Amino acid sequence: MSDALVAALTDLAALLGPRLSTAPAVLAQHAQSESLIRAGAPQAVAFPETTAEVSRIAQICHRHRLPMTGWGAGTSLEGHALPLRGGVTIDFSRMDALLSVDVDDMRARLQPGLTREALNTQLRATGLFFPVDPGANASLGGMAMTRASGTTAVRYGTMRDNVLALEVVLADGQIIRTGSAAPKSSAGYDLTALMVGSEGTLGLVTELTLRLHGQPEAVSAAACAFPDLASAVECVIATIQTGIPMARIEFLDEATVAACNAHSGLALPLAPLLLVEFHGSPRGVKEDAARFGSIAAEFGSQGFDWASQQEDRTRLWKMRHAAYPAILATRPGAKAIVTDVCVPISRLAEAVTETRADIDDSPLPGPILGHVGDGNFHAILLVDPNDPSEVAVAKRLANRMAERALRLGGTISGEHGIGIGKLALMPQEHGQAWAVMAAIKRALDPHNLLNPGKLVPGR
Amino acid sequence: MSDALVAALTDLAALLGPRLSTAPAVLAQHAQSESLIRAGAPQAVAFPETTAEVSRIAQICHRHRLPMTGWGAGTSLEGHALPLRGGVTIDFSRMDALLSVDVDDMRARLQPGLTREALNTQLRATGLFFPVDPGANASLGGMAMTRASGTTAVRYGTMRDNVLALEVVLADGQIIRTGSAAPKSSAGYDLTALMVGSEGTLGLVTELTLRLHGQPEAVSAAACAFPDLASAVECVIATIQTGIPMARIEFLDEATVAACNAHSGLALPLAPLLLVEFHGSPRGVKEDAARFGSIAAEFGSQGFDWASQQEDRTRLWKMRHAAYPAILATRPGAKAIVTDVCVPISRLAEAVTETRADIDDSPLPGPILGHVGDGNFHAILLVDPNDPSEVAVAKRLANRMAERALRLGGTISGEHGIGIGKLALMPQEHGQAWAVMAAIKRALDPHNLLNPGKLVPGR
Numbered sequence: 001m002s003d004a005l006v007a008a009l010t011d012l013a014a015l016l017g018p019r020l021s022t023a024p025a026v027l028a029q030h031a032q033s034e035s036l037i038r039a040g041a042p043q044a045v046a047f048p049e050t051t052a053e054v055s056r057i058a059q060i061c062h063r064h065r066l067p068m069t070g071w072g073a074g075t076s077l078e079g080h081a082l083p084l085r086g087g088v089t090i091d092f093s094r095m096d097a098l099l100s101v102d103v104d105d106m107r108a109r110l111q112p113g114l115t116r117e118a119l120n121t122q123l124r125a126t127g128l129f130f131p132v133d134p135g136a137n138a139s140l141g142g143m144a145m146t147r148a149s150g151t152t153a154v155r156y157g158t159m160r161d162n163v164l165a166l167e168v169v170l171a172d173g174q175i176i177r178t179g180s181a182a183p184k185s186s187a188g189y190d191l192t193a194l195m196v197g198s199e200g201t202l203g204l205v206t207e208l209t210l211r212l213h214g215q216p217e218a219v220s221a222a223a224c225a226f227p228d229l230a231s232a233v234e235c236v237i238a239t240i241q242t243g244i245p246m247a248r249i250e251f252l253d254e255a256t257v258a259a260c261n262a263h264s265g266l267a268l269p270l271a272p273l274l275l276v277e278f279h280g281s282p283r284g285v286k287e288d289a290a291r292f293g294s295i296a297a298e299f300g301s302q303g304f305d306w307a308s309q310q311e312d313r314t315r316l317w318k319m320r321h322a323a324y325p326a327i328l329a330t331r332p333g334a335k336a337i338v339t340d341v342c343v344p345i346s347r348l349a350e351a352v353t354e355t356r357a358d359i360d361d362s363p364l365p366g367p368i369l370g371h372v373g374d375g376n377f378h379a380i381l382l383v384d385p386n387d388p389s390e391v392a393v394a395k396r397l398a399n400r401m402a403e404r405a406l407r408l409g410g411t412i413s414g415e416h417g418i419g420i421g422k423l424a425l426m427p428q429e430h431g432q433a434w435a436v437m438a439a440i441k442r443a444l445d446p447h448n449l450l451n452p453g454k455l456v457p458g459r
Numbered sequence: 460m461s462d463a464l465v466a467a468l469t470d471l472a473a474l475l476g477p478r479l480s481t482a483p484a485v486l487a488q489h490a491q492s493e494s495l496i497r498a499g500a501p502q503a504v505a506f507p508e509t510t511a512e513v514s515r516i517a518q519i520c521h522r523h524r525l526p527m528t529g530w531g532a533g534t535s536l537e538g539h540a541l542p543l544r545g546g547v548t549i550d551f552s553r554m555d556a557l558l559s560v561d562v563d564d565m566r567a568r569l570q571p572g573l574t575r576e577a578l579n580t581q582l583r584a585t586g587l588f589f590p591v592d593p594g595a596n597a598s599l600g601g602m603a604m605t606r607a608s609g610t611t612a613v614r615y616g617t618m619r620d621n622v623l624a625l626e627v628v629l630a631d632g633q634i635i636r637t638g639s640a641a642p643k644s645s646a647g648y649d650l651t652a653l654m655v656g657s658e659g660t661l662g663l664v665t666e667l668t669l670r671l672h673g674q675p676e677a678v679s680a681a682a683c684a685f686p687d688l689a690s691a692v693e694c695v696i697a698t699i700q701t702g703i704p705m706a707r708i709e710f711l712d713e714a715t716v717a718a719c720n721a722h723s724g725l726a727l728p729l730a731p732l733l734l735v736e737f738h739g740s741p742r743g744v745k746e747d748a749a750r751f752g753s754i755a756a757e758f759g760s761q762g763f764d765w766a767s768q769q770e771d772r773t774r775l776w777k778m779r780h781a782a783y784p785a786i787l788a789t790r791p792g793a794k795a796i797v798t799d800v801c802v803p804i805s806r807l808a809e810a811v812t813e814t815r816a817d818i819d820d821s822p823l824p825g826p827i828l829g830h831v832g833d834g835n836f837h838a839i840l841l842v843d844p845n846d847p848s849e850v851a852v853a854k855r856l857a858n859r860m861a862e863r864a865l866r867l868g869g870t871i872s873g874e875h876g877i878g879i880g881k882l883a884l885m886p887q888e889h890g891q892a893w894a895v896m897a898a899i900k901r902a903l904d905p906h907n908l909l910n911p912g913k914l915v916p917g918r
Contacts, residue, residue, distance in 0.1 A: 104700060104805035147645040158643050160652070161620070176892040181868035182801040183833040184617050186606040186656050186876045187888055188914060189896045193619070193652030197645050214702045241563060243673045284743060342641040346563035374642040409640035417645045429646055433635040436903065437648045443902035444895065455647060 001043075008064035009044055012088065015056050019047040019094070030071055030081075030089045034136075036335050036385060037079035037420050042069065042089035049094045051167060051175060051206040058204065059173035061088055061449060068171075069451050070200040072142025073115055077338050078419025080146060080199050084453035090204060092141055098122050099207070105181065106212045107164060112141020112205050119210075128212040131156035134415065135321050141205045146417040147197030151320070154240075154373030155247040155279065156213055158415070163196050167207035171445040179209065194440070199417055200451040202444045216247070216279035220289055221313045222304040224296050225271040229253055229356055232272040233349040235299040236372045240345050242295065244288050246373055248277040253356065255367035256323055256380075263326030264319040269302065274372075275320055277313070327367050327380045334382040337394040341405035342376040342414030351408055352377060355401055362393055376414035403428070418455055426455075460502075467523035468503055471547065474515050478506040478553070489530055489540075489548045493595075495794050495844060496538035496879050501528065501548035508553045510626060510634060510665040517663065518632035520547055520908060527630075528910045529659040531601025532574055536797050537878025539605060539658050543912035549663060551600055557581050558666070564640065565671045566623060571600020571664050578669075587671040590615035593874065594780050600664045605876040606656030610779070613699075613832030614706040614738065615672055617874070622655050626666035630904040638668065653899070658876055659910040661903045675706070675738035679748055680772045681763040683755050684730040688712055688815055691731040692808040694758035695831045699804050701754065703747050705832055706738040712815065714826035715782055715839075722785030723778040728761060733831075734779055736772070786826050786839045793841040796853040800864035801835040801873030810867055811836060814860055821852055835873035862887070877914055885914075 012020045021027075022044045031041035048054045061068045067087025074081065083089060092113035099109040103126050110119065117137045119130050132143060134150035142148075144166070149158035156162065165179030178191035195202060226232035236249055252260065252273045261268055276292060278285045293304065307313045319326075328336055343351045352368060359366040359379060370377025379401065381394040402412040402425050412418075412425045427434050438456040441448075448459050471479045480486075481503045490500035507513045520527045526546025533540065542548060551572035558568040562585050569578065576596045578589050593602060593609035601607075603625070608617035615621065624638030637650035654661060685691035695708055711719065711732045720727055735751060737744045752763065766772045778785075787795055802810045811827060818825035818838060829836025840856060842849040861871040861884050871877075871884045886893050897915040900907075907918050 102803075102805070104696070105803045106700070107803075147649075149643060149645075153643060158645075160643070160649065170895070174891055176895055177890065178892055180870045180888070181803045182835075182864070182870045182873065183804065184608060184612060184619070184801055184835065184873055185870035186608075186617075186874050187870050187872045187881070188656070188877060188885060188893070189661075189899060190606075190619065190652045190656055191892055191895060193649045194899075197647070197649055202648075237563070241565070281746065283746070287740065287742070342643055344561075344564045344566075344640045345642065346561070376641075376643065405641070411639045411641045411644035411646050413646045414641065414643055415645050418647060422646070426647060429639070431636065432633055433637055433650055434647070436629070436635055436650060439902040440648060440653075440899055443898040 004064045005043060005066065008060055008066045011060045012044065012046060012057060015053065015060065016046055016048070021045045030091065033074055033076055033079055033082060035077050035079055035421065036337060037082065039079060039082040039084050039420060040086055042083045043086045045089045045091050047091050047094050051169065054090065054169045054204055054206050055173045055175050057088065057090060058169050058171060062172045062447070065447055065449065067449055067452050068204065070141070070145065070204050072113065072139030073137065075136035075138045076142060076146060076419060077416045078421040080417055080419040080454065082420060084420070092139060095206070101126055103128065107181070107209055108212055109207065109209050110140060111207060113139050115139050116143065123212065127215050129215050130210055131213050132159055132162055135324070140208055140210065144196050144205060144208055145198060145200050149371065149415040151248045151250055151371055153371060154249060155245060159196055160193060162211045163192060163208060164211055165209035166192055166195055166205055168195055168203035169206055170203050171447065171449050181209070197417070199419065199455050201441055201455045202450060218282040218285045219277060219279055219313065220285050221275065221277040221307045221316055222289070223268060223273055223275050223316060224304050225269040225273050225302045227271065227300045229272045230349055230353055231299040232274055233352050233372065235274065235296050235301065237345050237348055238295050239292055240373055242291065244291050245280070246276060247279040248275065249373040250275040250320055251370050251372040251377065252323065253368040255365065256327065256369045259326040259330045259367060260319050260323055263329055264322055266319055275316060323369055324380065327382070331365060331382045333384065335385040337381040337383060337398060339379045339381065339398045339401050340413050340416040341401050341410060342374065343405050343408045343410030345375050347408040347410070348372060348375050351404060354404060355379060358400055359397060362397055364390060364393055364397070366397065375410065420454070423454070463523045464502060464525065467519055467525045470519045471503065471505060471516060474512065474519065475505055475507070480504045489550065492533055492535055492538055492541060494536050494538055494880065495796060495850070496541065498538060498541040498543050498879060499545055501542045502545045504548045504550050506550050506553050510628065513549065513628045513663055513665050514632045514634050516547065516549060517628050517630060521631045521906070524906055524908065526908055526911050527663065529600070529604065529663050531572065531598030532596065534595035534597045535601060535605060535878060536875045537880040539876055539878040539913065541879060543879070551598060554665065560585055562587065566640065566668055567671055568666065568668050569599060570666060572598050574598050575602065582671065586674050588674050589669055590672050591618055591621055594783070599667055599669065603655050603664060603667055604658050608830065608874040610707045610709055610830055612830060613708060614704060618655055619652060621670045622651060622667060623670055624668035625651055625654055625664055627654055627662035628665055629662050630906065630908050640668070656876070658878065658914050660900055660914045661909060677741040677744045678736060678738055678772065679744050680734065680736040680766045680775055681748070682727060682732055682734050682775060683763050684728040684732050684761045686730070686759045688731045689808055689812055690758040691733055692811050692831065694733065694755050694760065696804050696807055697754050698751055699832055701750065703750050705735060707734065707736040708832035709734040709779055710829050710831040710836065711782065712827040714824065715786060715828045718785040718789045718826060719778050719782055722788055723781055725778055730761070734775060782828055783839065786841070790824060790841045792843065794844040796840040796842060796857060798838045798840065798857045798860050799872050799875040800860050800869060801833065802864050802867045802869030804834050806867040806869070807831060807834050810863060813863060814838060817859055818856060821856055823849060823852055823856070825856065834869065882913070
């Protein structure tokens with residue numbers, strides 16, 4: 001351990017007492033994630049309880065030039081929160097308070113460690129909810145940093161649209177506030193939007209103000225099966241273009257449906273499936289569903305399996321959210337490489353069919369599913385983690401998916417972010433604009449202390 | 460004229476021929492705007508026709524360290540496009556092509572000099588439209604740079620929400636692309652959002668990709684009068700909180716209504732007025748209007764003046780858009796200082812009533828109107844431009860409005876931007892975050908050549 005590191009850890013221990021840990025188990029826990037990706041471990045983990053403490057931690061790290069990596073709930077899929085160069089991981093799990101709910105302005109102020117499920121539980125009595133739903137019970141700070149979205153983005157937008165304001169601790173410990181409580185502003189650079197999706201490389205978020213939405217008066221949901229993959233995806237395209245206000249429109253290919261049936265004890269028809277949900281007035285929901293139904297019929301849908309009761313809907317979405325473990329369970333001992341691309345709606349059928357064919361030509365199982373209403377889909381490639389050749393095949397498939405998305409005018413990541421897994425693809429997507437990102441990073445974090453090695457060209 | 464300037468102008472003339480002008484009339488035309496604000500004039504005005512030319516212009520200016528200021532339609536209200544330090548004004552009026560319309564993905568790619576009215580005229584046959592409507596027939600590049608919004612933002616969002624991708628020429632002439640054609644992305648810093656609202660201080664926008672929306676199946680609109688200002692504003696708050704999907708909800712105080720009646724030959728009741736519009740299915744529009752009607756009745760509304768026919772609606776919104784000249788006409792020879800603040804919806808009544816009282820206590824006429832559905836309103840303060848004491852009174856009123864907005868958790872600018880007029884208020888709104896904006900500006904434009912002196916702390 002270098003002298004600088006010892007000095008820094010001494011200062012941090014003086015500040016945090018037992019809330020600074022160097023226990024091997026704690027370090028190891030912060031060196032792994034959902035994904036197969038592994039990097040180094042942090043040298044210490046800090047558990048701050050206040051913004052002032054985060055600021056003091058950053059001051060100490062800044063003085064001793066020690067890397068800082070934020071940690072939310074550890075659910076990221078690209079290794080965002082795994083430190084590449086050691087240093088201190090700042091675990092926000094003790095900063096999980098819902099600070100205030102402003103029902104009149106439909107807003108909540110909260111700490112970054114609060115998870116989305118905990119937020120919605122606490123909001124239940126207000127008639128409001130926070131819609132962004134990436135599946136995992138992620139922390140809201142982590143969701144902001146990844147620019148997460150999920151099943152409801154087609155209706156309610158992503159974190160880009162639902163983060164109104166932030167409190168951020170900068171690399172040197174300075175505390176800034178971005179945004180305001182007004183619904184809009186044209187007063188200067190949109191620092192809130194710059195921070196959202198910055199993966200902890202520009203600052204440590206210590207408070208978020210989120211937009212809330214009214215719980216819909218009526219909700220109805222349905223599963224509907226299609227004769228083939230192309231018909232299901234073409235139906236999505238037609239639906240979105242008709243402007244029916246879908247609250248969710250999720251695609252599951254046949255392999256995903258089979259896995260879900262086995263895992264959740266369901267008996268969905270073994271065919272490409274769309275799960276749809278409508279939010280609105282009782283009459284509006286009926287109208288929307290009828291319009292969707294006639295489009296689905298045109299594409300050969302075998303009819304609806306309606307879920308108008310709350311319990312049926314809960315079962316349906318629980319099944320959808322359990323798709324990931326369900327797919328993992330189809331190959332015992334396997335790990336998943338989860339891909340994530342997003343293309344223009346008009347190119348979705350092309351993107352999904354080509355991807356399906358590419359995976360079918362490989363030796364790996366790789367069910368496809370996605371938030372197709374905004375052109376976003378995933379393949380879950382199952383590999384034996386101890387077989388380097390399988391891992392290599394999966395990585396090649398994933399890279400071809402990303403390159404295909406770029407060729408079709410899309411992006412290498414719809415919602416999972418870049419982390420460690422996709423860094424090498426950044427220049428292909430952004431060209432010269434990647435250097436602009438690097439210039440911004442240098443301007444805000446000249447000593448490269450905030451999650452160094454991520455998101456921008458290596459330094 | 461310095462040697463460097465002569466050399467730069469020689470290079471620019473060689474590039475552009477007669478499309479570089481130093482004619483006094485052309486320089487003078489680019490030294491004035493809608494507002495009372497005046498600064499210096501440019502030393503030359505360039506009229507590029509291609510991105511490559513804009514890039515070459517920037518290279519020349521960069522080499523000779525000559526300031527560059529973009530110019531759209533000259534409709535900005537805070538002097539954004541008036542050069543503070545001379546140099547070259549880059550007038551985008553010849554770059555006004557609609558490059559492509561992608562009906563399937565509901566997107567248009569266009570050059571920055573195209574105006575919003577010209578875009579919508581060209582879109583008419585497609586069934587799509589671009590909703591952002593600041594009133595003036597501004598250029599879309601200018602609207603992006605100001606982060607403009609207007610009457611329909613409550614339903615369709617602002618330029619922040621409707622600019623999907625940009626092509627930008629940087630200070631040194633490099634050309635970058637931000638965003639993609641996918642509906643969403645989590646691949647790196649959101650440079651599109653950073654550029655939108657940057658008022659030409661980070662780059663020159665040479666191409667925009669905008670989100671289009673389906674023309675609504677049915678539209679209905681109405682004017683409805685209220686017994687007093689507070690009732691009208693309280694009605695807005697209740698309406699927004701109920702979640703009725705208003706397409707527009709505009710407030711006009713009694714003085715504004717009087718001016719509009721006189722100017723547009725109407726006979727609207729002399730009372731605080733809300734103009735509302737609903738977009739949707741024929742049945743949905745009826746339901747929404749009925750729900751709004753019962754809320755309005757609770758706040759003492761004198762009933763609706765319905766405009767279900769296209770011609771009646773056109774007259775109504777023409778009147779609203781003519782409110783500015785109508786108000787100007789009430790005091791011949793006067794000029795207007797137009798203010799622009801935005802507050803949380805819950806504080807709107809407080810903000811509008813206090814502002815009304817403050818103006819009533821002053822010697823100046825100052826009708827109030829605004830896009831109250833998102834907490835945004837304006838006072839149009841009429842002054843004798845040759846009477847410095849009146850101008851000083853108006854500026855004090857405007858500053859108090861901005862400070863009141865900040866006290867209520869709002870912003871100093873909802874949609875007009877900062878320009879020259881509001882620069883002094885920036886530290887009050889942003890505190891330490893203003894220095895972060897300055898750091899970003901230095902990183903992207905180290906020689907301070909792009910619209911220097913604007914938006915960030917002076918250098």
